[in-house]
Amino acid sequence: MLSRTADSLFWLGRYTERAANVARGLNVAWRLDGLGTGEEWHRILVASGCEPGFMEKHGEVTPEAVVDFLVRDPDNSSGILSCFAAARSNARQVRTALTVDMWSGLNESWAQFRNSSPDDFQGERLPEFLDRVRERVLLFNGAAQDTMLRGEAFLFVQLGTALERADNTARILDVKHDMLTPGSNGTVEFAQWQAILQSVSALRAYHWIFRERLVPARIAELLILRPELPRSLVACHSRVTEVLEMIAVGQGGRRGECHRLSGEITASLRYCKLSDILEGGLHEWLTRMIGRTAQLGGAIEDFYIRGG
Amino acid sequence: MGSAFNEMGEGPEHSAAYAEVARWLAATPPEELAAKRAEAEYLFRKVGITFAVYGEGGDPERLIPFDIIPRVLARAEWDRLAQGLSQRVRALNAFLADVYGAKEILRAGRIPESLVLRNEQFRPEMEGFAPPGGVYTHIAGIDLVRTGPDDFYVLEDNCRTPSGVSYMLENREAMLRLFPRLFSRHRIAPVGRYPEELLETLKAAAPERAGPDPTVAILTPGHFNSAYYEHCFLADEMGVEVVEGADLCVENDVVHMRTTAGPRRVDVIYRRIDDDYLDPRAFRPDSMLGVPGLMAAYKAGNVALANAPGCGIADDKAIYPYVPEMIRFYLGEKPRLANVPTFLCEREDDRAHVLSRLDELVVKLAQGSGGYGMLIGPHATREQREEFAARIRANPSHYIAQPTLALSTVPTLCGDAVAPRHVDLRPFVLSTRDQVRIVPGGLTRVALREGSLVVNSSQGGGTKDTWVLEEEGGPPAQSQSQTQSQGYISC
Numbered sequence A: 001m002l003s004r005t006a007d008s009l010f011w012l013g014r015y016t017e018r019a020a021n022v023a024r025g026l027n028v029a030w031r032l033d034g035l036g037t038g039e040e041w042h043r044i045l046v047a048s049g050c051e052p053g054f055m056e057k058h059g060e061v062t063p064e065a066v067v068d069f070l071v072r073d074p075d076n077s078s079g080i081l082s083c084f085a086a087a088r089s090n091a092r093q094v095r096t097a098l099t100v101d102m103w104s105g106l107n108e109s110w111a112q113f114r115n116s117s118p119d120d121f122q123g124e125r126l127p128e129f130l131d132r133v134r135e136r137v138l139l140f141n142g143a144a145q146d147t148m149l150r151g152e153a154f155l156f157v158q159l160g161t162a163l164e165r166a167d168n169t170a171r172i173l174d175v176k177h178d179m180l181t182p183g184s185n186g187t188v189e190f191a192q193w194q195a196i197l198q199s200v201s202a203l204r205a206y207h208w209i210f211r212e213r214l215v216p217a218r219i220a221e222l223l224i225l226r227p228e229l230p231r232s233l234v235a236c237h238s239r240v241t242e243v244l245e246m247i248a249v250g251q252g253g254r255r256g257e258c259h260r261l262s263g264e265i266t267a268s269l270r271y272c273k274l275s276d277i278l279e280g281g282l283h284e285w286l287t288r289m290i291g292r293t294a295q296l297g298g299a300i301e302d303f304y305i306r307g308g
Numbered sequence B: 001m002g003s004a005f006n007e008m009g010e011g012p013e014h015s016a017a018y019a020e021v022a023r024w025l026a027a028t029p030p031e032e033l034a035a036k037r038a039e040a041e042y043l044f045r046k047v048g049i050t051f052a053v054y055g056e057g058g059d060p061e062r063l064i065p066f067d068i069i070p071r072v073l074a075r076a077e078w079d080r081l082a083q084g085l086s087q088r089v090r091a092l093n094a095f096l097a098d099v100y101g102a103k104e105i106l107r108a109g110r111i112p113e114s115l116v117l118r119n120e121q122f123r124p125e126m127e128g129f130a131p132p133g134g135v136y137t138h139i140a141g142i143d144l145v146r147t148g149p150d151d152f153y154v155l156e157d158n159c160r161t162p163s164g165v166s167y168m169l170e171n172r173e174a175m176l177r178l179f180p181r182l183f184s185r186h187r188i189a190p191v192g193r194y195p196e197e198l199l200e201t202l203k204a205a206a207p208e209r210a211g212p213d214p215t216v217a218i219l220t221p222g223h224f225n226s227a228y229y230e231h232c233f234l235a236d237e238m239g240v241e242v243v244e245g246a247d248l249c250v251e252n253d254v255v256h257m258r259t260t261a262g263p264r265r266v267d268v269i270y271r272r273i274d275d276d277y278l279d280p281r282a283f284r285p286d287s288m289l290g291v292p293g294l295m296a297a298y299k300a301g302n303v304a305l306a307n308a309p310g311c312g313i314a315d316d317k318a319i320y321p322y323v324p325e326m327i328r329f330y331l332g333e334k335p336r337l338a339n340v341p342t343f344l345c346e347r348e349d350d351r352a353h354v355l356s357r358l359d360e361l362v363v364k365l366a367q368g369s370g371g372y373g374m375l376i377g378p379h380a381t382r383e384q385r386e387e388f389a390a391r392i393r394a395n396p397s398h399y400i401a402q403p404t405l406a407l408s409t410v411p412t413l414c415g416d417a418v419a420p421r422h423v424d425l426r427p428f429v430l431s432t433r434d435q436v437r438i439v440p441g442g443l444t445r446v447a448l449r450e451g452s453l454v455v456n457s458s459q460g461g462g463t464k465d466t467w468v469l470e471e472e473g474g475p476p477a478q479s480q481s482q483t484q485s486q487g488y489i490s491c
Helices: A003-033 A040-047 A051-058 A063-071 A080-093 A100-113 A123-147 A152-175 A187-199 A203-210 A216-225 A233-250 A257-270 A274-280 A282-305 B016-027 B030-047 B075-099 B113-117 B165-178 B180-184 B194-204 B228-238 B294-299 B320-331 B348-356 B382-394
Strands: B066-074 B139-148 B151-158 B216-219 B241-243 B248-251 B254-259 B262-265 B268-271 B304-306 B361-365 B399-403 B409-414 B417-426 B428-432 B435-438 B443-447 B461-469
Touching: A003 A040, A003 A063, A003 A080, A003 A123, A003 A152, A003 A187, A003 A282, A003 B254, A040 A051, A040 A063, A040 A152, A051 A063, A063 A080, A080 A100, A100 A123, A100 B030, A123 A152, A152 A187, A152 A216, A152 A233, A152 A282, A187 A203, A187 A216, A203 A216, A216 A233, A216 A274, A233 A257, A233 A282, A257 A282, A274 A282, B016 B066, B016 B180, B030 B066, B030 B165, B030 B409, B030 B417, B066 B075, B066 B165, B066 B409, B066 B417, B066 B443, B075 B139, B075 B151, B075 B320, B075 B428, B075 B435, B075 B461, B151 B320, B165 B180, B165 B194, B165 B228, B165 B443, B165 B461, B194 B216, B194 B228, B194 B268, B194 B304, B194 B428, B216 B228, B228 B241, B248 B294, B254 B294, B294 B304, B348 B382, B348 B399, B409 B443, B409 B461
Parallel strands: B066 B461, B216 B241, B216 B268, B268 B304
Antiparallel strands: B139 B151, B139 B417, B139 B428, B248 B254, B254 B262, B361 B399, B409 B417, B417 B443, B428 B435, B443 B461
C-alpha cells in the first residue's frame, strides 16, 4: 500500500475515534455539572489535551465556552467538528481504499455536522447532540468492521482506532486520578466513579466482572488491566500489537522499532500488578503511559509512513 | 439559427426509441419527477460525487446537476456513430505517430507544416520516440453534437486527459436505483464494463518486460483537481493505486511508488496531469505535481504513459479542420463523421469572413476548454462582438470560428416542468495496438438554461444518463434468487 494511503487511513481511524472520545468526555462533564463540583469543565479540557489552546483563546472556563471549543471551534484541531472534517479529508484522499459504506457513513456525518450552530449543541441540546456523534462513529466503526477487505487498509484504520483509544482511556483516568486514590468515599466521589465508567461505556461491565459496589482500586484495575474490557489500556495496546504483527506478517516479516516498543508496552500491561502502579502513584504512572503511547505513534509513522 | 431538432419528436409523433420514455413522462405527475430529482441529488451527495471549483467563492465541492430524464439513442444510430468514432481515433493515432516520426502528411502537403511544427502543443521531446504498442491517445473523448435525425458532427476531439466517464457510470447507477421499472421496460446496453476495458487497455500499453500482470497506477494532480473524484473512482473500480507525484520516485530510469512495504515498481501510468506538469526536469521546472525524471524513464522504455505526452497536437482546434484529411490520408477511407465547418482566423480569407459574420458565428480560443473565452455571436451584444473583433485582429492565430449549430434538444426537467434543452455527447474511445473499444453511449451534457448552447459543467451545464437501446424486444431475463429447499436432504 502507498505510504500516503497508510498515513490517511491511520489518521482516519484516529480522528473518528477522537471525535467520539471528546463526545464521551463532554457527556461526563455535562452529567457532573449537575452535581455542582464545578471542576468538570476544566477537567475535560485537560483530558482532551485542549487546555492550553482554550486558555489562550478564552482565558476563563465557562460551560458554554468549553462546549463551543470542544464541539465547533475550527481553531481547535481536536474539536468534534474539526475531527470529522479531518477524518473526511483523510478519507477523501484515500477514497479508493475505503468501502462505499464507510465513505458514505462518514461523508454523511460530516454533512450533518458541518453547519452545526450553537443552537444545535448548547444547553439542553448537548446530550442529544453528543449521542448523535457517538452513533455516527459507531456506524463508521461498524461499516469498517463489516465491509472492509481484510487487507492492510483495514489494519491501518484499526491501528489508528486502537492507539487513539488507548490514549483516551489513559487521559480520562489521569484527569480523575485523585478520585481513584483508595480511601475517598462519598456521594460526589461515587458519582465521579460512575461517570468515569460511563465515559468508557464500562459501568455495566464493572458489575458483570466484579459483582460488587464501586471501589476505586477495582475501577483502576478494570480500566487498566482487564483484557475483557475493550477500552482498557491492556486491551487497546494488545490490539495495537496484534495489528502491527498482522501487518508485519503480511509483508513477509518486515518489522521495526514500533513492533518492539508496542510489544514492550503490551507485555508490561499484561504482567504488572495494580498495587505496584498505585504504590508509585497513579498519576505518575499514567503520565508515563501517555508519553509512551505518543512515542509509539511516532515510531509507527517513522516505520510505515516516512519509510524508516 | 433555425428551430432545433427535438430528439424525442414533437407532439404525438415520438421517435421509436423514445416511445416508452414519452409514455412514462406523460403518466408521471411533475411533483413525482421533482421528488425523484431530489432523491437523485441526495444519492450523489451521499456518494460524494462532486467536482471541485476553487477560487470562485461558495462551496468548493459542487454537484454537477443531474437530469433524471434519459437521453435515448437507437442501436442503429449508435452503431453508425461508433464506426465513425473508431475511424476517427485510428486516424488521430496514426497522425500522432506520423508527426513525431516520418512526418509524411506534412511532406505530402496535406497539412501546413508550420501549423504543426510551430504549434505550442507540438512536443519536440517526443520526436523519434515510439511509445510501447505504438498508441498515443489510449483514451479519447470525442464531443459530438446533432442537428437532425442523421446529422451528427464532431465538435472537438479530446486526446489528452478527457474527463467525465465517472459521470457516465454514476448516472447509470443512479438511474437504476431511481427507476427500476422504467429499466425493465427497455433493453439498454450496459456501460458498467468500462473500468475493466480501461484496465485492459492500460495493461496492453505496458512495456514488454513488465510481463503478463503489469502494475498500473493513476497519477492525479491531487484532491484540489476538479476531476479528483473521477481519478479515485476509476482507480477503485480497476483495483489500482491512485498516486500523486510525491508518491513516485525515479531511480536509474525506473519508476517506483512509495509503499508501506518499501518501493514498488510501476509499469503503466494513467496520468491525469497535463504534459506541462508531468516532469519538472523535462517540462515546466516549477511543477510541484510531477515526477522528476519521469520522461527519461518513459523514453528509456521502462514505463508507459497513457496518454502519451504530446497528444495535444492532435486535438488542437487549429488542427481539427484537417482531421477528415487525416482519415483519407492514413486510412484511405471516406470520413463517416462530419466536422463542423471551421474558419481559422490566422488565414486571411477566413479572418475577413469571420469578422464580417460575427453575429452568426461561434468564436473559440484555439487552445481553450471548459467553455471559457468564447463568443456566441447570435447571443452576444454589439459591445461583446466588437471586443472580440479587436481580440481577433490582435492575435488571429489564437481564434477559430464556426457556424452556430442548432444543437438538438432532449426533454429535461426544468423547475417542475419538462422542457427541451440542448445537448451534446461525449463517448469515450479506448485504443490498443490492434483494437478500438467504445462502451455504448457516453456522457450527455445538457445546457440547463433556456436557449443556452453551452453544456460545460463550469458554465451551468448538467448531465444525463445516455441509453443505447438494443433492438430485440422484451426485457432481459432476470435470474431468480435461490431459496432453501423444502424437502429433506436424502442421504
